Amino acid sequence: MTISPSLDERFRAAAAAADLLDVAFDVLEDTPVGSLLVAVTDRGVCRISFDSEPEHSLEQLARAYGPRVLRSSRPVERLRRELDEYFEGRRREFDIATDVRGVPDYYQRVLAELARVEYGSTTTYGALAARTGNPRAARAVGTVMNRNPIPIVLPCHRVIGASGSLTGYGGGLDRKEHLLRLEGAIL
Amino acid sequence: MIPPFETFYEAHRAEIYRFLDRRLGRDRAEDAFQETFLRALRAYPRLQHGEHLRAWVFTIANRIVVDDVRRRKPGGELPELPVEDGLPAFEDLAPLTDELPPKERAAVVLRYGYDLTYDEIGAAIGSSTQAARQAASAGVRRLRKEHE
Numbered sequence: 125m126t127i128s129p130s131l132d133e134r135f136r137a138a139a140a141a142a143d144l145l146d147v148a149f150d151v152l153e154d155t156p157v158g159s160l161l162v163a164v165t166d167r168g169v170c171r172i173s174f175d176s177e178p179e180h181s182l183e184q185l186a187r188a189y190g191p192r193v194l195r196s197s198r199p200v201e202r203l204r205r206e207l208d209e210y211f212e213g214r215r216r217e218f219d220i221a222t223d224v225r226g227v228p229d230y231y232q233r234v235l236a237e238l239a240r241v242e243y244g245s246t247t248t249y250g251a252l253a254a255r256t257g258n259p260r261a262a263r264a265v266g267t268v269m270n271r272n273p274i275p276i277v278l279p280c281h282r283v284i285g286a287s288g289s290l291t292g293y294g295g296g297l298d299r300k301e302h303l304l305r306l307e308g309a310i311l
Numbered sequence: 312m313i314p315p316f317e318t319f320y321e322a323h324r325a326e327i328y329r330f331l332d333r334r335l336g337r338d339r340a341e342d343a344f345q346e347t348f349l350r351a352l353r354a355y356p357r358l359q360h361g362e363h364l365r366a367w368v369f370t371i372a373n374r375i376v377v378d379d380v381r382r383r384k385p386g387g388e389l390p391e392l393p394v395e396d397g398l399p400a401f402e403d404l405a406p407l408t409d410e411l412p413p414k415e416r417a418a419v420v421l422r423y424g425y426d427l428t429y430d431e432i433g434a435a436i437g438s439s440t441q442a443a444r445q446a447a448s449a450g451v452r453r454l455r456k457e458h459e
Contacts (some may be wrong), residue, residue: 126325126328126398127324127325127328127344131341131344132324134341134345135344135348137348138345138349139348139352142350144348144349144353145316145352146356149317160441178317182315182317182318182337183314183315185315186314187314188314188448190356191313191314191315191316191356191358192316192355192356193315193316193317193351193409194316194317194320194352195317229432
């Protein structure tokens with residue numbers, strides 16, 4: 125005997141409604157950049173992963189934000205809507221807050237600067253490094269981009285090489301290209 | 312390391328539901344199921360380690376069954392419920408164990424109904440392994456005596 129899907133959903137909704145979760149996550153199937161695992165805390169979005177297999181993210185989320193990590197669709201509804209609008213070209217900025225408590229201070233500074241890079245524009249690793257106080261730290265900035273916990277919302281796809289090449293992307297270059305094309309940053 | 316709640320919930324939801332369904336019947340099992348895991352969720356951040364989680368959640372479920380039965384039918388016995396698969400012969404014992412002191416009852420239920428080790432039972436009821444073993448055998452002796 126297994127439990128019915130409706131009972132399962134009812135428990136997951138009740139857990140979120142009672143404010144008992146450190147992290148709520150869900151998998152968004154079939155977005156234009158593939159399936160995404162998305163996670164939120166009561167402060168905002170804390171994870172977007174192109175690897176949508178929950179097992180690969182849950183322990184890390186539990187370590188960073190607390191062990192009460194549960195799949196629950198309601199808390200991620202707002203993020204889901206904003207992402208839908210973004211993918212449809214109807215949204216240029218995300219209104220949802222971000223929660224990057226889980227990453228080191230230096231990462232937080234770089235990510236804060238990254239958040240200012242505007243829709244439809246690109247910048248370089250070196251320029252972003254300069255804006256966080258050390259123009260020679262392009263490589264370190266590259267590492268932060270590669271480990272960005274909230275791609276898309278924190279737009280590391282807008283950071284490219286000084287030569288104009290796309291360079292790299294945690295989710296693969298195809299996705300980076302797709303996002304930049306969507307924003308009209310490349311043709 | 313305490314596992315993410317999702318992992319814990321997925322590992323135990325089916326057997327907890329089966330336990331509640333057997334003890335309470337389908338109508339009441341659903342509310343009891345939700346209450347069990349909400350209570351577990353409330354207590355989860357206070358856990359010191361991730362051992363014996365199975366025993367722990369069975370203890371919560373068992374407490375909810377006992378409370379539910381007391382509330383609905385003071386002094387009453389649990390209904391006999393049909394057994395749908397081969398699992399516990401414990402089902403025959405279940406209606407009787409309500410009369411046992413709580414610790415003995417938990418030990419009997421977890422040992423004979425759900426095949427937990429005495430080590431796990433000890434952790435669940437806050438006793439040593441040895442005390443859990445004694446509680447289970449004292450419970451069984453008491454049942455034999457009362458129903459001879």
